[in-house]
Amino acid sequence: xxxxxxxxxxxxxxxxxxxxxxxxxxxxxxxxxxxxxxxxxxxxxxxxxxxxxxxxxxxxxxxxxxxxxxxxxxxxxxxxxxxxxxxxxxxxxxxxxxxxxxxxxxxxxxxxxxxxxxxxxxxxxxxxxxxxxxxxxxxxxxxxxxxxxxxxxxxxxxxxxxxxxxxxxxxxxxxxxxxxxxxxxxxxxxxxxxxxxxxxxxxxxxxxxxxxxxxxxxxxxxxxxxxxxxxxxxxxxxxxxxxxxxxxxxxxxxxxxxxxxxxxxxxxxxxxxxxxxxxxxxxxxxxxxxxxxxxxxxxxxxxxxxxxxxxxxxxxxxxxxxxxxxxxxxxxxxxxxxxxxxxxxxxxxxxxxxxxxx
Amino acid sequence: xxxxxxxxxxxxxxxxxxxxxxxxxxxxxxxxxxxxxxxxxxxxxxxxxxxxxxxxxxxxxxxxxxxxxxxxxxxxxxxxxxxxxxxxxxxxxxxxxxxxxxxxxxxxxxxxxxxxxxxxxxxxxxxxxxxxxxxxxxxxxxxxxxxxxxxxxxxxxxxxxxxxxxxxxxxxxxxxxxxxxxxxxxxxxxxxxxxxxxxxxxxxxxxxxxxxxxxxxxxxxxxxxxxxxxxxxxxxxxxxxxxxxxxxxxxxxxxxxxxxxxxx
Ligand code: HEM
Ligand code: HEM
Ligand code: SF4
Ligand code: SF4
Numbered sequence: 050x051x052x053x054x055x056x057x058x059x060x061x062x063x064x065x066x067x068x069x070x071x072x073x074x075x076x077x078x079x080x081x082x083x084x085x086x087x088x089x090x091x092x093x094x095x096x097x098x099x100x101x102x103x104x105x106x107x108x109x110x111x112x113x114x115x116x117x118x119x120x121x122x123x124x125x126x127x128x129x130x131x132x133x134x135x136x137x138x139x140x141x142x143x144x145x146x147x148x149x150x151x152x153x154x155x156x157x158x159x160x161x162x163x164x165x166x167x168x169x170x171x172x173x174x175x176x177x178x179x180x181x182x183x184x185x186x187x188x189x190x191x192x193x194x195x196x197x198x199x200x201x202x203x204x205x206x207x208x209x210x211x212x213x214x215x216x217x218x219x220x221x222x223x224x225x226x227x228x229x230x231x232x233x234x235x236x237x238x239x240x241x242x243x244x245x246x247x248x249x250x251x252x253x254x255x256x257x258x259x260x261x262x263x264x265x266x267x268x269x270x271x272x273x274x275x276x277x278x279x280x281x282x283x284x285x286x287x288x289x290x291x292x293x294x295x296x297x298x299x300x301x302x303x304x305x306x307x308x309x310x311x312x313x314x315x316x317x318x319x320x321x322x323x324x325x326x327x328x329x330x331x332x333x334x335x336x337x338x339x340x341x342x343x344x345x346x347x348x349x350x351x352x353x354x355x356x357x358x359x360x361x362x363x364x365x366x367x368x369x370x371x372x373x374x375x376x377x378x379x380x381x382x383x384x385x386x387x388x389x390x391x392x393x394x395x396x397x398x399x400x401x402x403x404x405x406x407x
Numbered sequence: 408x409x410x411x412x413x414x415x416x417x418x419x420x421x422x423x424x425x426x427x428x429x430x431x432x433x434x435x436x437x438x439x440x441x442x443x444x445x446x447x448x449x450x451x452x453x454x455x456x457x458x459x460x461x462x463x464x465x466x467x468x469x470x471x472x473x474x475x476x477x478x479x480x481x482x483x484x485x486x487x488x489x490x491x492x493x494x495x496x497x498x499x500x501x502x503x504x505x506x507x508x509x510x511x512x513x514x515x516x517x518x519x520x521x522x523x524x525x526x527x528x529x530x531x532x533x534x535x536x537x538x539x540x541x542x543x544x545x546x547x548x549x550x551x552x553x554x555x556x557x558x559x560x561x562x563x564x565x566x567x568x569x570x571x572x573x574x575x576x577x578x579x580x581x582x583x584x585x586x587x588x589x590x591x592x593x594x595x596x597x598x599x600x601x602x603x604x605x606x607x608x609x610x611x612x613x614x615x616x617x618x619x620x621x622x623x624x625x626x627x628x629x630x631x632x633x634x635x636x637x638x639x640x641x642x643x644x645x646x647x648x649x650x651x652x653x654x655x656x657x658x659x660x661x662x663x664x665x666x667x668x669x670x671x
């Protein structure tokens with residue numbers, strides 16, 4: 050059996066120069082949020098480590114996460130899928146199809162037991178019948194693949210929280226994949242879809258350091274999900290100043306005011322859009338004038354409507370205008386008080402009269 | 408003779424170590440009872456002021472109903488100031504509650520409340536009937552009746568805890584690694600994600616407002632029915648009661664002198 054090549058060696062095979070290789074490592078270090086001085090660690094890792102086998106499963110998804118992934122610009126997606134990882138199974142990108150591919154999946158699970166990374170997009174239906182791939186229950190395939198993986202990367206909000214398939218009324222009883230993984234570490238990379246560079250950055254971290262990145266309480270990598278959009282937003286100065294867009298065609302919208310009053314979910318959304326931005330750092334929704342819809346948060350689909358600020362009734366999937374409901378409750382209380390007050394006075398007068406007669 | 412101040416006989420006295428109130432004789436029929444000691448009154452008005460400040464600023468934070476005067480450039484700091492006042496009031500609100508919690512144990516018998524006794528729930532039931540104009544055996548209470556106590560537990564107790572937990576969580580969201588941030592990291596386990604936590608905070612805020620309406624009404628009503636100066640009591644501390652109403656403390660000596668008998 051031929052010796053496996055290191056990432057650097059396979060990059061050279063691709064005709065990449067040492068200079069470009071170093072550039073790639075520097076970009077990677079920056080994406081991962083590492084200090085410039087740590088670039089050396091990345092270079093060393095890429096020179097000595099072998100390509101990591103990756104299995105990519107699609108469950109109840111829309112392929113949006115795959116679409117985002119292939120648009121990674123730094124590192125370029127080519128260098129990720131040809132140099133850093135060895136994508137052993139993917140429904141979207143593989144040239145081959147049918148029995149060949151499906152049987153390879155089983156081979157990889159056995160051959161690279163405990164070494165491969167399992168990337169998953171999409172949620173799992175409770176009833177396996179809702180999702181059969183290649184004639185087999187995708188739920189079972191996932192459980193088997195997850196058991197034998199080194200780590201599971203949960204790409205997107207569907208895999209991480211249930212996402213759109215789990216939105217009310219959740220006909221397939223969709224669940225996040227975390228509910229089905231027992232002993233393998235899971236890294237949540239939510240977003241609908243997640244930012245491409247965040248997706249590749251997580252893989253790069255695992256290769257560089259040989260371990261999963263530091264996670265927050267919810268299980269997301271701190272490097273990318275530590276801040277809310279609101280904390281890093283380019284419109285934040287307008288929020289603090291008290292200047293708000295009232296409707297999408299007003300003067301404030303032209304001036305670039307804060308989108309809070311047109312339903313921006315930035316204050317409740319953890320993601321790096323405001324720092325990393327999209328499409329190679331070009332822009333992100335808020336910069337382009339659209340409020341954040343909170344796509345990386347659990348239940349984002351049920352926290353709507355997107356362009357209004359609402360509060361959720363705890364324990365339900367219903368959102369309400371809290372001030373309208375609050376004023377109504379207050380009105381009902383006041384009415385109750387008025388009636389009770391009138392009754393109190395009437396009863397006292399009545400009692401006094403009776404006492405007077407006795 | 409059974410001690411008239413035995414714990415189980417009144418739903419007003421909650422714990423063993425609390426002391427009876429100061430009593431002044433007005434005439435042979437009436438006495439003035441020092442019900443709300445100074446710390447309770449200060450707590451009450453600081454609390455009320457903080458809650459109104461928090462509600463007004465909070466509603467603005469949730470729905471900024473007026474804009475900065477200076478249009479075009481972000482040179483004003485309206486939302487910044489409103490949030491600042493909200494947080495400042497929140498710190499006062501929290502500290503004030505902690506002082507009141509301390510006074511529950513240090514104050515007179517009307518400063519505490521104990522839900523874990525049968526008599527408490529029996530008297531609560533009688534109070535409910537009283538408020539529903541039904542026949543009842545509700546005794547007259549010099550302090551708060553058990554239903555009032557219950558409303559304070561639910562709104563001022565549980566309600567404040569919810570506001571504080573969710574509020575400080577929101578407050579520390581930008582600095583999860585700070586000391587305060589670490590203290591409140593676990594809040595999502597109970598209240599859900601950021602969106603849910605904000606929702607809780609906003610909805611319970613309105614529960615406070617509903618409480619205030621009912622609370623002021625019931626205070627006025629009590630004043631009207633028992634003519635004991637309930638309304639002025641929260642300013643002066645004193646209620647004027649008939650001598651019979653303090654049956655349970657009647658053989659206590661008059662002001663100043665202590666009677667060890669009541670420190671069981
Ligand atoms: C935000 C507003 C308010 C809150 C949260 C509030 C809360 C409370 C609490 C917790 C107590 C129990 C005192 C203790 O034992 O520490 C109390 C008692 C009292 N409050 Fe308020 N209060 C508010 C506003 C008011 C106002 C505006 C009035 C009258 C104009 C008032 C009149 C009274 C009276 C008369 C009592 C004694 C009632 C009794 O016998 O149980 N309160 N209040
Ligand atoms: C009775 C007490 C309180 C009331 C009535 C109150 C009310 C409110 C309301 C209505 C909001 C708007 C929620 C929304 O965005 O939909 C809010 C926001 C907030 N409150 Fe409170 N609050 C109280 C106590 C506290 C406490 C104790 C803290 C702790 C520091 C706190 C911190 C906050 C924070 C951080 C926000 C969000 C501000 C922002 O995102 O800009 N609140 N409050
Ligand atoms: S646009 Fe959204 S994220 Fe940005 S400051 Fe306004 S509310 Fe916050
Ligand atoms: S700005 Fe908000 S809705 Fe848009 S991609 Fe980022 S997290 Fe998702």
